[in-house]
Structure formats: C-alpha cells, structure tokens
Amino acid sequence: MSIVKLVINAGIMVSLNDSPSTRYQKSRHCGYCKQKDGSCSYYMSCDNMRVDHYQELVDRGWRRSGTTYYKPDLPRSCCPHYTIRLKASDFHAKKDQRSAINKLNRYIVGSEYKRKAAMLCPQPREVKRQKRDKFNLKDAVHYAEHDKLPKPVGKKTQKPIEPAHRFEVNLEGDSCTKEKHEIMLKYQTKIHQDPEWRWSEASFKRFLCSGLDRKTVKIGGKTMKLGSYHQCYRIDGKLVAVGVLDLLPHAVSSVYLFYDPDYQEWDWGKISALWEIALAMEGGYEYYYMGYYIHSCTKMRYKGRFEPSYILDPESLKWDLLDDDLRKRLDQRKYVSLSRDRQLGTQPAENGTLVGPVLTDMKTTPSHVEELTKEKLGEKLKGEDIELDSDPSDPDDTDIPEGSLFDYNIPGVLTKEEVAKLDLDHMKLLVRTALVDLEDLRGWEEWKIDDPGTIKGIAAELIATTGPKLLKDSALALF
Secondary structure, X not given: OOOEEEEEOOOEEEEEOOOOOOEEEEEOEOOOOOOEOOOEEEEEEEOOOOHHHHHHHHOOOOEEEOOEEEEEOHHHOOOOOEEEEEEHHHOEOOHHHHHHHHHHHHHHHHHHHHHHHHHHOOOOHHHHHHHHHOOOHHHHHHOOEOOOOOOOEOXXXXXXXXXXXXXXXXXXXXXXXXXXXXHHHHHHHHHOOOOHHHHOXXXXXXXXXXXXXXXXXXXXXXXXXXXXXXXXXXXXXXXXXXXXXXXXXXXXXXXXXXXXXXXXXXXXXXXXXXXXXXXXXXXXXXXXXXEEEOOOXXXXXXXXXXXXXXXXXXXXXXXXXXXXXXXXXXXXXXXXXXXXXXXXXXXXXXXXXEEOOOOOOOOOOOOOOOOOOHHHHXXXXXXXXXXXXXXXXXXXXXXXXXXXXXXXXXXXXXXXHHHHOOOOOOOEEEEOOEEEEHHHOOOOOOOOOOOOOOHHHHHHHHHHHHXXXXXXXXXXXXX
C-alpha cells in the first residue's frame, strides 16, 4: 500500500493513506452517547507537527490524540464537538472551583501549620479581609506549593515550621516513566473500567508521549516553553496526577488528565484546570483551550462553567461567547452555527421551538438521535461528573464513506471551488532528496481534485481541511 506524506516547511510529516486511520471516516459507535453510526471526522497522522501549525489547526476545529489529528464533521455527528477556549486574564472562578483548590490547600498545609504561622506571622486585619473577599487565582494555586509556602521559624524550636504535606507541581517533558504508566493504568482500569491490556506501555507512549517537539523561545523579551509537556502533581514525593498539555504560541491546550484513584477525593479536573489557566496567565500564552465542548454530553458540560468561555463557530471560524442564548440554541439543536443563524434570522424561544428559518440542508440531526427537551435535559444533568475528550475512534470501528470529501459540505472545510483557486500545481513532491512540482507528475492534468484515489485528490482534501495557510512551503512525499 502506498503512503503519501505531507511535509510542511520541511518540519512536518503528515502520513496519509487509504486505511481507516486516515481520511474522512464515520465511526460505527459513538464514544459518548454509545449510538451506532455516531460521529464523522477527517483524520491524518503526523510525527513531528510544528507548534505554530498546530495552533492554526486548533483554531480551525482540529484536535490531536498522540500523532493522530482529527477534525469532526459536526452536522453529521450525534455528539457535535465544539472547540472551546477562554482568555486566561478574563477568567472568573466560580464557588465550586474556588472550593476545590481551597480544600486541597487546607489539606496540604494542615491546621497545625496554619495556627502556628498565624501566631508567628500575623497578618493585618485588612489583608485578611481582602483575601477572604477577593479570589486571586495565581495566589490560590501557589498557596500550598512547597517552594512558595512561607516557613516561619518557631520561637522555641528555632526550626522552620513545615506544612502537614509537601505539595509540588512541575512542568516536565512528555516522557514515559514507570511511575506515570502505573498511575495511568490504575486510572483507566478503576475510573473507566478499561481492561489492562488496552494500556500497555506502548499504548501510553503512543497516546500521551507522542506530542509536539519541545523548544524554548523568546517572544517580546519573555521566555516561553512550546511543545508537549506533562504537568505533574506530587504530594509527599508521590505522583498523584498528570495533566498532558500542548503549549502553543497563543495558548495552553489541555490534552488529557489522569490521576491516582487513591487520591480521587480531590477534584483534580477543576484543580488542574485552575493550574493550567494560571500557567496561561503567567507564561504569556493568553488563551486556555479545554479541548471540545460537547453540549449533548452532560459529562462534558463542566468545561462551559469556566467563564467566560468562547465556542468556535464551525462555519465562520470566529469565536462566540458561550452565553445563555447559545446554550438555549444548543438545547434545541445539536448542531448550531451562530453565523448561519444570524444570516437566517433564527432565534431561540422559551417554549423549545425556533423562531425563524432553520438550517435543514446539512441534515443536522440524524433520525436515530434523540432531541433534548428541557425535561430530559434536567434528568441527564443529575449526577454529572467530569469527563475528558475521548481518544479518536478505533480504526477497526470506522468506515470510509464513498465519494469525495467535497461531497459532504463539512463546515470549516474549503469547497472544491475554493481549493481549485489555490496553487496546487506548484505544491512540491519530495522524491528522495529532490523537490519537484506536482504538475510535473504524469497524469496530473487528468486527475481531478474530487478523486480521493489520486495524489491530486489527496492533496486537495488535505489542504481543504487544514486551510490555505498550510499550503505554503509544503510538499508531498510518496513512500
């Protein structure tokens, strides 16, 4: 089987072939609602994606799992995936989020440390009032961190007063260690009831240690880390939780979180998110991406509680505030594009109906998918807990629909007419060490951009999904 690879700026190798692990696919089962014939996505694989290119892809609705990159087709999915982000400096913590970090901090420092520290280093009443009335995210996440925690000297012992526990948070490379793998295995088997055989060391490396190349750069006089990292949380020297992160030029992107089930009394989903938002603020990354917001999946609703959050419009690729208006629309329809609604004049209504024209040409709701009424929504919200993005569908559990990608009118994907205006002729083909223009290939003129069985068709579909910015300085390599 021939494999075509895309090389961008001699820095990205994207593998494409006609196996079920690539191209446009439809899964046989949804990982969220368990419906049959659930989700549709366009897939590609890449071994060394550049951070700036991945930033571009994320802002077009892409996500990654290891070296697999995928862009969902929202109208044809039973559980549409909307890219969600917030501007870190605008974040306002809710009561339950503040409670999560404060509860952990109280456990770490302990009542004895707090009592002695208050005696040795009393704070003015005004300072205490300000801390009580105003929540400061950066102060809260670093409050119990061992290296930053004040350790006043006892008057009798003349020794520093130590907290009840030692809490450390370190940003490390996305390497595989025995410690990380053991916690991941415990997490998957106990929290998600997965069989052990699914999470071998090789699977762990492929899923969580095959990320973006790491580098340190200076931007505007500020040193920034870029690439894929593991944010490791340790209590008394023991690793208890790991947040898998992509640090991009303008964002901290959360990939996954796993933790030791023995420490599940702490709300690691909220705690890690607060730490990651603080990282975005302190590191100058500006935005925090929590992956996909899936309104129809109650376990994913928690992402929208980190406010103010914005949803990427699948058609205009602009950002819309996730407010009550947008939530109402998502209650009434699984697929929503506010730019399309504005164009059609569609408005949500309190009685569960829609006022104005409704988008129907994209078959937004498959017949087997149950629409959420307000009553059913209330039932589904009971017992809500935290869930993270699922791994893309198993290639053995997917089908490749017939025809060209351009037949499906996927939101955010260039049309055949738009791709035809791009300069595919001078896209390069890497042959050993030489670059040649694609137009020099025998048969290039006869091939059609809507024929996925040709190099022209593969290149056209790839550029249609990744966007015109990644066409420049790119090449195809045939192996």
